[in-house]
Amino acid sequence: xxxxxxxxxxxxxxxxxxxxxxxxxxxxxxxxxxxxxxxxxxxxxxxxxxxxxxxxxxxxxxxxxxxxxxxxxxxxxxxxxxxxxxxxxxxxxxxxxxxxxxxxxxxxxxxxxxxxxxxxxxxxxxxxxxxxxxxxxxxxxxxxxxxxxxxxxxxxxxxxxxxxxxxxxxxxxxxxxxxxxxxxxxxxxxxxxxxxxxxxxxxxxxxxxxxxxxxxxxxxxxxxxxxxxxxxxxxxxxxxxxxxxxxxxxxxxxxxxxxxxxxxxxxxxxxxxxxxxxxxxxxxxxxxxxxxxxxxxxxxxxxxxxxxxxxxxxxxxxxxxxxxxxxxxxxxxxxxxxxxxxxxxxxxxxxxxxxxxxxxxxxxxxxxxxxxxxxxxxxxxxxxxxxxxxxxxxxxxxxxxxxxxxxxxxxxxxxxxxxxxxxxxxxxxxxxxxxxxxxxxxxxxxxxxxxxxxxxxxxxxxxxxxxxxxxxxxxxxxxxxxxx
Amino acid sequence: xxxxxxxxxxxxxxxxxxxxxxxxxxxxxxxxxxxxxxxxxxxxxxxxxxxxxxxxxxxxxxxxxxxxxxxxxxxxxxxxxxxxxxxxxxxxxxx
Numbered sequence: 001x002x003x004x005x006x007x008x009x010x011x012x013x014x015x016x017x018x019x020x021x022x023x024x025x026x027x028x029x030x031x032x033x034x035x036x037x038x039x040x041x042x043x044x045x046x047x048x049x050x051x052x053x054x055x056x057x058x059x060x061x062x063x064x065x066x067x068x069x070x071x072x073x074x075x076x077x078x079x080x081x082x083x084x085x086x087x088x089x090x091x092x093x094x095x096x097x098x099x100x101x102x103x104x105x106x107x108x109x110x111x112x113x114x115x116x117x118x119x120x121x122x123x124x125x126x127x128x129x130x131x132x133x134x135x136x137x138x139x140x141x142x143x144x145x146x147x148x149x150x151x152x153x154x155x156x157x158x159x160x161x162x163x164x165x166x167x168x169x170x171x172x173x174x175x176x177x178x179x180x181x182x183x184x185x186x187x188x189x190x191x192x193x194x195x196x197x198x199x200x201x202x203x204x205x206x207x208x209x210x211x212x213x214x215x216x217x218x219x220x221x222x223x224x225x226x227x228x229x230x231x232x233x234x235x236x237x238x239x240x241x242x243x244x245x246x247x248x249x250x251x252x253x254x255x256x257x258x259x260x261x262x263x264x265x266x267x268x269x270x271x272x273x274x275x276x277x278x279x280x281x282x283x284x285x286x287x288x289x290x291x292x293x294x295x296x297x298x299x300x301x302x303x304x305x306x307x308x309x310x311x312x313x314x315x316x317x318x319x320x321x322x323x324x325x326x327x328x329x330x331x332x333x334x335x336x337x338x339x340x341x342x343x344x345x346x347x348x349x350x351x352x353x354x355x356x357x358x359x360x361x362x363x364x365x366x367x368x369x370x371x372x373x374x375x376x377x378x379x380x381x382x383x384x385x386x387x388x389x390x391x392x393x394x395x396x397x398x399x400x401x402x403x404x405x406x407x408x409x410x411x412x413x414x415x416x417x418x419x420x421x422x423x424x425x426x427x428x429x430x431x432x433x434x435x436x437x438x439x440x441x442x443x444x445x446x447x448x449x450x451x452x453x454x455x456x457x458x459x460x461x462x463x464x465x466x467x468x469x470x471x472x473x474x475x476x477x478x479x480x481x482x483x484x
Numbered sequence: 485x486x487x488x489x490x491x492x493x494x495x496x497x498x499x500x501x502x503x504x505x506x507x508x509x510x511x512x513x514x515x516x517x518x519x520x521x522x523x524x525x526x527x528x529x530x531x532x533x534x535x536x537x538x539x540x541x542x543x544x545x546x547x548x549x550x551x552x553x554x555x556x557x558x559x560x561x562x563x564x565x566x567x568x569x570x571x572x573x574x575x576x577x578x579x
Binding site: 095096097098099100192193206207232235236238239298300301303304305307308315319322323324325326327328329333334335336337338339340341342344345346348353354356357358359360361362364370371373374375376377378379380381383415416419430431432433456 | 496501514525538539545
């Protein structure tokens, strides 16, 4: 059962080939058997999952089931889940059982999906390798000595290892697409505002967006349909109809205009990755797409811009962790200031503290114009690059990452080198556009992702382009050895 | 832009973060490297560029002025480190 996609599981549940309870037990057994090697889950909610599975079976029996009813899923531990520990990968929230439910998990729960547990992640979603988690690094199922990517690395490893049919992720600078690329999955970051951020622990509020991590574009379409939609509890959530993302999957992509930004194929790109991406583009040519070279001239500025905008927003968002209302509190505080400082100093890890300090510095008196205002101006230029490009092309394609997954520990003590590994994904968040990563092949035995970037609210076109590629190729069907 | 350990202590104070003295030099090093990366921004002239605060040009929505939230004090305080009689407890602020 674990080899099946959501679409196949949904059909099997409806045909009574297996019950949701049997299916849920099968995945819980796989987690128990295999996750010791991966560390992809922080919390497994077995009892709750079996209760939800039995409720789903009752709905299936009563003919009151949707396409996702009874299908298990894992949630990134950034989504608040009522009564269940929601740690955000941090010591700060190790003792935090959320008193309310996030919009995304509520929607998927209402659709009848069964939560298996909460997945490991970089602390407060700050990282590209899953090494900053308080709960230890996650291992990549393709090679347990390399990272799965981050920050949604636990979600990626769990789905790649077939410990869950799908998972949720969040993407602030590439945190869905980069781990999807490094673990051989399909990951979609929707347009900013497409999915409610309510109950999703905030990192950088103008960049954060939740999305699905799955084994196929069809599955991503099914999940996005249930996750997206208006929610008045998020003031930036867009009130706009949610299309049926599965409706156009089988449309021909003949005549699709694909732009290849020359800046994504230059210095810094591992030639082995370039070769795989070139082959994927050739496949699109065979499917009838028209490929043109474009330019996104401010690409090189996206990393510096991001490392002002994101830390500034993070320093503000994370000020809520004060040792007073929830989360970690230090022992025997001398006075209120000592309580704040030591609770935060002891509760946060090094990378989170670095980003808070960069943000506090960039926003401090005398530096605001040079850093924050400047970054907002560059953000406009980066966004305008895409606007111009989308006057010429329907979608933009390129590598998701400059290299395949790197060794655990390799970049951990060098934050700037780590930051540069997000060079191709970050600009998409600054502009607020939707982006996907799909498996396109392998470099030295490790998965390589093809990134597809679309215009605002053009998720259906991305999914169509991804699905057509997946009908013609089988890279997305490859399974890491030992997890068949 | 290179930060001295004393500047790191000042920033840490602004952010209300306790930093171990022995870690200050390493933070100064890391933060200086990050700021050097960020300095690349200054290569571009942005004199006439309108700052972009947000990816979507949108206005804040208004909602009718009706009660939307119910009292959930007990649920919210159940996760607090220390409360008493519905109040959050902190070290003495006034002598």
